[in-house]
Amino acid sequence: MRVMAQMGMVMNLDKCIGCHTCSVTCKQAWTNRAGTEYVWFNNVETRPGQGYPRRYEDQERWHGGWVLNKRGKLVLKAGGRVKKLLGIFASPVQPELKDYYEPWTYDYKTLVDAPLGDDFPVARPKSLITGEDTKITWSANWDDDLGGSAENGHLDPIVEKVRRESEDKIKFAYEQTFMFYLPRICEHCLNPSCMASCPSGAIYKRVEDGIVLVDQDKCRGWRQCVTGCPYKKIYFNHKTGKAEKCTFCYPRVEVGLPTVCSETCVGRLRYLGLFLYDADAVTAAAAVTDPQELYDAQMDVLLDPNDPAVQAEARAQGIPADWIDAARRSPVYALAKVYKVALPLHPEYRTMPMVWYVPPLSPVVDLLRDQGHDGEDAGNLFGAIDALRIPVEYLAELFTAGDADRVTAVLKKLAAMRSFMRGISLGNDPDDSIPEAVGMDSQTMYEMYRLMAIAKYEERYVIPKAHVEQAHDLEEMGCSLDFEGGPGMQDSSPFGEASGRPVPVAVETFNALRDRQTSGAAPGETTLRGRVNLLNWDGTGAPAGLFPEKAPPGAGGGPGPGPGSQPGDRP
Amino acid sequence: MLALEAEPGSAVEISALDIVLWGVLPYVMVVVLVGGLIWRYKYDQFGWTTRSSQLYESRLLRIASPLFHFGLLAVIAGHFFGLVIPMAWTQAVGMSQEFYHFNALLVGGIAGVGTLGGIILLIYRRRTTGPVFMATTKNDKTMYVVLTGAIVFGLWTTLASVFEGEHGHNYRETVAPWFRSLFIFQPDIAAMAAAPFSFHLHTLVGMALFVIWPFTRLVHAFTAPFHYLFRPYIVYRSRDRDRDGSRAGAAATRSSGTAARRGWSAVGTRDRDTRNR
Numbered sequence: 001m002r003v004m005a006q007m008g009m010v011m012n013l014d015k016c017i018g019c020h021t022c023s024v025t026c027k028q029a030w031t032n033r034a035g036t037e038y039v040w041f042n043n044v045e046t047r048p049g050q051g052y053p054r055r056y057e058d059q060e061r062w063h064g065g066w067v068l069n070k071r072g073k074l075v076l077k078a079g080g081r082v083k084k085l086l087g088i089f090a091s092p093v094q095p096e097l098k099d100y101y102e103p104w105t106y107d108y109k110t111l112v113d114a115p116l117g118d119d120f121p122v123a124r125p126k127s128l129i130t131g132e133d134t135k136i137t138w139s140a141n142w143d144d145d146l147g148g149s150a151e152n153g154h155l156d157p158i159v160e161k162v163r164r165e166s167e168d169k170i171k172f173a174y175e176q177t178f179m180f181y182l183p184r185i186c187e188h189c190l191n192p193s194c195m196a197s198c199p200s201g202a203i204y205k206r207v208e209d210g211i212v213l214v215d216q217d218k219c220r221g222w223r224q225c226v227t228g229c230p231y232k233k234i235y236f237n238h239k240t241g242k243a244e245k246c247t248f249c250y251p252r253v254e255v256g257l258p259t260v261c262s263e264t265c266v267g268r269l270r271y272l273g274l275f276l277y278d279a280d281a282v283t284a285a286a287a288v289t290d291p292q293e294l295y296d297a298q299m300d301v302l303l304d305p306n307d308p309a310v311q312a313e314a315r316a317q318g319i320p321a322d323w324i325d326a327a328r329r330s331p332v333y334a335l336a337k338v339y340k341v342a343l344p345l346h347p348e349y350r351t352m353p354m355v356w357y358v359p360p361l362s363p364v365v366d367l368l369r370d371q372g373h374d375g376e377d378a379g380n381l382f383g384a385i386d387a388l389r390i391p392v393e394y395l396a397e398l399f400t401a402g403d404a405d406r407v408t409a410v411l412k413k414l415a416a417m418r419s420f421m422r423g424i425s426l427g428n429d430p431d432d433s434i435p436e437a438v439g440m441d442s443q444t445m446y447e448m449y450r451l452m453a454i455a456k457y458e459e460r461y462v463i464p465k466a467h468v469e470q471a472h473d474l475e476e477m478g479c480s481l482d483f484e485g486g487p488g489m490q491d492s493s494p495f496g497e498a499s500g501r502p503v504p505v506a507v508e509t510f511n512a513l514r515d516r517q518t519s520g521a522a523p524g525e526t527t528l529r530g531r532v533n534l535l536n537w538d539g540t541g542a543p544a545g546l547f548p549e550k551a552p553p554g555a556g557g558g559p560g561p562g563p564g565s566q567p568g569d570r571p
Numbered sequence: 572m573l574a575l576e577a578e579p580g581s582a583v584e585i586s587a588l589d590i591v592l593w594g595v596l597p598y599v600m601v602v603v604l605v606g607g608l609i610w611r612y613k614y615d616q617f618g619w620t621t622r623s624s625q626l627y628e629s630r631l632l633r634i635a636s637p638l639f640h641f642g643l644l645a646v647i648a649g650h651f652f653g654l655v656i657p658m659a660w661t662q663a664v665g666m667s668q669e670f671y672h673f674n675a676l677l678v679g680g681i682a683g684v685g686t687l688g689g690i691i692l693l694i695y696r697r698r699t700t701g702p703v704f705m706a707t708t709k710n711d712k713t714m715y716v717v718l719t720g721a722i723v724f725g726l727w728t729t730l731a732s733v734f735e736g737e738h739g740h741n742y743r744e745t746v747a748p749w750f751r752s753l754f755i756f757q758p759d760i761a762a763m764a765a766a767p768f769s770f771h772l773h774t775l776v777g778m779a780l781f782v783i784w785p786f787t788r789l790v791h792a793f794t795a796p797f798h799y800l801f802r803p804y805i806v807y808r809s810r811d812r813d814r815d816g817s818r819a820g821a822a823a824t825r826s827s828g829t830a831a832r833r834g835w836s837a838v839g840t841r842d843r844d845t846r847n848r
Contacts, residue, residue, distance in 0.1 A: 081800050088796075089640040090633045094625050097702075129627070130701045196804035199796030207809035217616035220794050221623050238627065238706065241620035 006210030015269035018181035022261035035239025037103035064230030065349030178363035186246035187353030197228025273330030326464035343399035381415035607785030627702035639689025645682035
């Protein structure tokens with residue numbers, strides 16, 4: 001047994017309102033750079049829906065993840081090592097930009113700079129790839145809230161599959177429809193197929209916390225990882241020519257802060273904590289024959305942090321005591337293995353994903369309520385879960401490789417909790433028969449309720465800090481702080497965009513701070529083209545550009561210095 | 572024929588230019604190539620990439636890129652066969668000059684035409700696909716000119732010998748001995764000087780290509796990932812390199828060799844630079 005620690009996340013999908021705050025804050029933090037315009041380390045999909053990139057779950061097309069070969073051995077679906085090397089000159093199955101979307105901005109300048117005229121100026125969409133006018137036809141969440149699903153709904157690979165296997169059809173008729181949101185980040189898998197696909201060996205899993213990262217210095221841009229990841233959560237930065245991925249906000253996690261997506265989550269639906277797992281058992285667990293048993297195999301790999309034998313082994317492996325303690329208090333372990341309500345996304349890809357989901361009960365509750373039933377009555381809920389096969393089968397295809405019974409069990413637990421707690425809220429005596437119906441006792445159910453519904457900050461996020469004595473090493477592993485100027489953030493080096501060593505974050509921050517404190521210029525001044533940002537004006541004196549320049553005498557002809565003209569813009 | 576076999580370069584007057592081109596330039600080229608590669612590897616790991624444009628366009632690339640790369644591999648093999656293996660050896664195993672020539676022309680011609688077709692298609696794609704052209708730097712353009720030049724002139728030498736047939740130039744008596752002589756630091760300048768202009772041109776452009784190589788995106792060829800065949804699928808990395816796979820233990824056991832004893836823990840941590848590079 002080799003005990004290792006893994007940072008994991010659980011998302012409670014019932015609470016997700018699809019506001020995309022996680023996506024936006026993640027993008028601001030990580031991918032607001034040239035070359036990553038189309039990249040969303042965190043995205044929120046409406047399901048049923050095609051997802052981002054489009055139809056990424058169709059592995060017959062994208063060849064992501066692992067499969068078992070004829071001899072029952074675990075192999076990459078995209079092919080073995082030799083095949084991968086032979087296909088290296090043009091990655092055979094590689095999503096193109098059109099499978100994601102063409103990122104764009106708007107020509108806002110026209111709104112400000114357009115000459116006075118009869119027509120209102122329009123901010124046209126401009127492609128961020130070519131800079132040309134573009135037509136917006138897709139985005140990372142184009143089918144948000146089932147938008148367009150009457151036309152495109154059937155393109156969801158899961159819908160296709162459920163339709164094939166069931167005589168009923170998923171309908172997108174208003175009165176029969178169901179939907180929920182699925183926020184996705186990198187799964188930080190125990191058996192990552194992106195890593196196995198990387199010819200350079202640039203993708204690595206940190207021994208300390210299991211976070212999967214791309215070494216930007218070692219990546220050579222062979223882009224096999226993009227094919228290898230079945231979740232399509234590795235992205236190719238088209239400016240730097242390197243692969244990039246969700247970092248689990250490791251600089252924050254190392255100091256005990258939750259990831260940006262978790263911290264800013266409006267619905268407070270994300271949980272962060274540690275798993276202890278047996279690293280030696282991972283490959284065997286991922287090679288279980290029946291895909292529907294992968295969930296159990298994955299559960300077996302997770303070790304009980306309260307087991308003294310596990311603790312002793314963990315200590316022997318050098319896991320610090322406070323980490324073991326954090327693992328015992330881990331909310332993700334509780335939701336995944338104690339209460340068994342969190343499920344892995346697509347276990348059939350055999351990557352042992354470590355971002356888990358509590359499947360949403362809301363499709364069931366919504367349908368009950370819409371039909372005029374009491375959506376919080378245990379009997380109604382249990383009956384509905386059994387009757388509403390389509391939503392359950394859909395969830396099963398997402399979370400349990402199609403095992404509907406497993407999803408039903410989880411949904412019944414959620415329904416039982418809902419109903420049990422409603423009784424208590426109404427002042428009735430706790431109805432112990434409800435928890436018993438789903439194999440739990442009242443105490444456990446109440447604890448689960450606390451964790452899932454009250455969800456206090458310090459209970460949602462149990463993140464042990466990295467150790468001080470390791471701090472220096474943790475800082476930008478494999479990347480030097482001994483950095484002399486080098487290419488600036490936006491500079492283009494002779495070898496192409498952003499070549500040279502990347503600027504360490506600490507250096508970048510230091511320089512930005514120093515510039516701001518010493519330059520005297522207001523931030524963003526350069527873009528003001530001679531105008532003044534009044535928010536930064538301290539009221540003393542009249543800085544240049546505060547008033548429009550007087551028109552030189554005899555400069556007639558045009559409309560003159562009217563409200564539309566820009567002082568200093570043109571002579 | 573007999574005279575050629577005796578001393579191919581003996582009849583040629585060696586000029587100062589010949590000495591510079593065939594006696595000095597090759598060594599300058601090697602120094603720039605090796606020095607440049609080492610320097611770039613140390614300085615610019617982040618810029619060391621294929622800079623793939625497959626994200627923008629895949630349909631043409633899927634045909635053109637393998638055509639070019641596999642063609643190029645065949646061309647390299649052909650160069651090895653023609654330049655490194657002496658004529659005497661192939662004759663010793665009973666390969667006639669005609670057979671060798673026919674073979675070299677056929678295989679070399681196919682490989683050369685494939686490579687040229689591949690790069691033409693790649694350049695066409697690069698020019699006509701908006702995003703790909705946008706992502707093309709001046710550095711890339713220069714590299715493409717030299718690379719295409721090397722291929723075109725190389726193909727010219729091959730095709731010329733097809734049309735000249737029997738009377739064509741036998742580079743295995745001029746260029747090849749010169750090439751081999753470079754490695755023993757006794758450059759046979761006379762032999763190379765005796766080769767026709769087309770070979771001179773191809774060699775010069777080829778050397779130019781090697782000179783700019785370390786400073787272009789072509790560097791990705793030198794990190795061809797053969798080690799992928801042998802490495803384990805799952806890569807763990809620890810801050811602690813000494814204790815393979817296992818977690819970094821107490822600072823005391825890992826900071827330095829002498830600090831293994833209790834009470835002798837080093838203050839701070841070892842500098843990452845000295846350890847990682």
